[in-house]
Amino acid sequence: MTRVAVTLNVMRNAFRAGLADYRAIFTWKSWLAGWYLRVIAQVAFFALIGERLEDDEKTMYLLVGNSIMIAAVVGVFSLNMTTSERGAGTLPLLVASPSSPVVVFSARGAYLAVDGALSALAALAVAGPMFGVSLPWPDVLAVVPLTGLVAVASYCFGTFLAGLVFRFRSVNNLVVVTTHVSLMAACGVNVPLSFYPEPLEWLSRLLPLTNGLLGIRGVFGGADPTTILGDAALEAAVAVAWMTVALATFNRLAARGRRDGSLEFAS
Amino acid sequence: MRAFAAGFRLQLRIIRSDPDYFMPLVPVPLFAVAFLAIIEHAGRRDLAEYALMAPVLIALWALSLSASGEIVQGDRWSGTLEPGVASPSSFPAVVLGRVFAVTSVALFAFVEVWIVGRLLFGIPIEIHHPTAFVLTVLASSAAMAGTATIMAALFVLARSARTFQNSLSYPFYVLGGVLVPVSLLPDWLEPLSAGVFLSWSAGLLRDTLQPDAIRDVPLRLGVILGLGVLGFAAGQLLLHRILRRVRTSGELAAA
Numbered sequence: 001m002t003r004v005a006v007t008l009n010v011m012r013n014a015f016r017a018g019l020a021d022y023r024a025i026f027t028w029k030s031w032l033a034g035w036y037l038r039v040i041a042q043v044a045f046f047a048l049i050g051e052r053l054e055d056d057e058k059t060m061y062l063l064v065g066n067s068i069m070i071a072a073v074v075g076v077f078s079l080n081m082t083t084s085e086r087g088a089g090t091l092p093l094l095v096a097s098p099s100s101p102v103v104v105f106s107a108r109g110a111y112l113a114v115d116g117a118l119s120a121l122a123a124l125a126v127a128g129p130m131f132g133v134s135l136p137w138p139d140v141l142a143v144v145p146l147t148g149l150v151a152v153a154s155y156c157f158g159t160f161l162a163g164l165v166f167r168f169r170s171v172n173n174l175v176v177v178t179t180h181v182s183l184m185a186a187c188g189v190n191v192p193l194s195f196y197p198e199p200l201e202w203l204s205r206l207l208p209l210t211n212g213l214l215g216i217r218g219v220f221g222g223a224d225p226t227t228i229l230g231d232a233a234l235e236a237a238v239a240v241a242w243m244t245v246a247l248a249t250f251n252r253l254a255a256r257g258r259r260d261g262s263l264e265f266a267s
Numbered sequence: 268m269r270a271f272a273a274g275f276r277l278q279l280r281i282i283r284s285d286p287d288y289f290m291p292l293v294p295v296p297l298f299a300v301a302f303l304a305i306i307e308h309a310g311r312r313d314l315a316e317y318a319l320m321a322p323v324l325i326a327l328w329a330l331s332l333s334a335s336g337e338i339v340q341g342d343r344w345s346g347t348l349e350p351g352v353a354s355p356s357s358f359p360a361v362v363l364g365r366v367f368a369v370t371s372v373a374l375f376a377f378v379e380v381w382i383v384g385r386l387l388f389g390i391p392i393e394i395h396h397p398t399a400f401v402l403t404v405l406a407s408s409a410a411m412a413g414t415a416t417i418m419a420a421l422f423v424l425a426r427s428a429r430t431f432q433n434s435l436s437y438p439f440y441v442l443g444g445v446l447v448p449v450s451l452l453p454d455w456l457e458p459l460s461a462g463v464f465l466s467w468s469a470g471l472l473r474d475t476l477q478p479d480a481i482r483d484v485p486l487r488l489g490v491i492l493g494l495g496v497l498g499f500a501a502g503q504l505l506l507h508r509i510l511r512r513v514r515t516s517g518e519l520a521a522a
Binding site for chain 1: 287290291293294297298300301304305307308309311314317433434435436437438440441445446447448451452
């Protein structure tokens with residue numbers, strides 16, 4: 001087998017293991033009654049603020065922002081991959097194996113990007129009509145790939161962060177929660193980017209949700225297709241950049257932990 | 268009462284040695300920024316008390332959820348559940364004391380939102396009815412501890428406690444009127460909302476920040492406490508059933 005074929009084989013098996021994990025966590029009933037109910041409630045929680053403000057435009061802004069936010073929330077859950085491996089007792093085996101840890105982790109958690117995009121779109125499809133937000137057909141179809149991009153970019157960002165916190169298991173949950181709320185506060189989910197100081201606006205452009213969400217708002221607002229494509233290209237660039245940084249740092253950080261004995265293999 | 272106090276003291280020691288318990292307090296300022304930004308952008312400073320109290324209630328709920336999720340399950344994993352159950356003290360009372368200790372940590376959230384409101388947005392928290400405010404906070408903490416006892420029991424049965432924890436956040440924030448009044452919910456949801464103590468706590472807490480006289484304070488405090496007692500009774504019943512089941516099935520280790 002060539003090196004590429006071996007890597008692809010590792011990725012395929014890791015992805016299948018990830019799917020098996022997912023099936024162990026959720027049945028379709030617990031997904032609908034547990035996870036999906038929470039997703040709808042999260043979107044409704046923010047959309048209701050628009051209702052409270054008696055402003056239909058605000059309701060739409062909050063509803064769209066927080067629906068797409070779900071894709072980012074789930075994507076960033078890739079941060080939990082190292083924790084779950086540690087909990088399952090498989091982390092030492094993974095670190096000791098000749099395969100690259102980042103290839104295994106990124107492939108194993110790839111289902112999160114799919115789940116994130118589907119959850120976000122399902123939230124938009126149900127919560128939209130609930131709050132009287134019209135989803136213009138067939139323009140709304142353009143939202144599907146854009147949401148997918150947001151989910152992938154968030155997942156790449158989460159994989160990068162997973163490398164950073166790999167050696168510091170006690171802060172893992174803290175980083176997940178803080179990342180979620182930071183994305184919500186800084187990426188134009190609830191208020192336009194212009195509300196914040198300009199440096200923060202630029203910084204948020206480097207985060208995985210901002211550009212894709214701008215593109216999606218552009219679709220609903222009837223923006224010029226080139227503007228939407230520009231936002232999509234920026235979102236894709238952000239995804240590639242975070243995955244590149246993850247690939248460049250993850251294995252090095254894991255190797256350093258292995259050398260100095262700072263990796264904790266049990267939860 | 269002694270079992271409750273012992274549980275409270277034990278949990279305070281655990282909290283001191285494990286900074287993870289303070290984790291739900293970390294996103295509180297960010298939630299406050301996100302909510303205040305919405306209000307400020309809409310030019311509706313009159314709704315500031317909603318944006319300021321919501322992160323506090325969210326922290327209270329999140330802390331209790333995380334604690335209740337860990338307490339019984341953690342005892343089970345560490346092997347301390349068996350001696351705890353075998354001891355003559357009431358096990359649910361110990362759990363209640365431990366959850367109460369965790370919920371008291373949520374009080375730090377008030378300090379956090381006060382700082383964010385004051386320093387970042389120039390919005391001070393003015394408590395116009397301090398007695399009612401303190402009583403509401405105490406009653407809400409007690410109700411949270413009672414409600415969390417149900418969850419402590421359910422987490423033992425749940426297939427994946429973390430997933431279960433995740434799912435119990437926003438649905439209760441909506442039903443509890445944490446950020447918007449429950450009157451905005453569809454009519455069919457309002458009776459459900461009345462059964463969630465958060466909806467009473469949120470309304471009363473916001474009222475304490477308004478200069479107008481507050482109506483029916485004793486009644487509303489009574490409902491919060493009553494719902495907490497109901498939660499504790501249900502949690503106690505569930506815990507007894509679960510413990511009987513694991514004793515009968517031999518899942519409770521003997522050595």
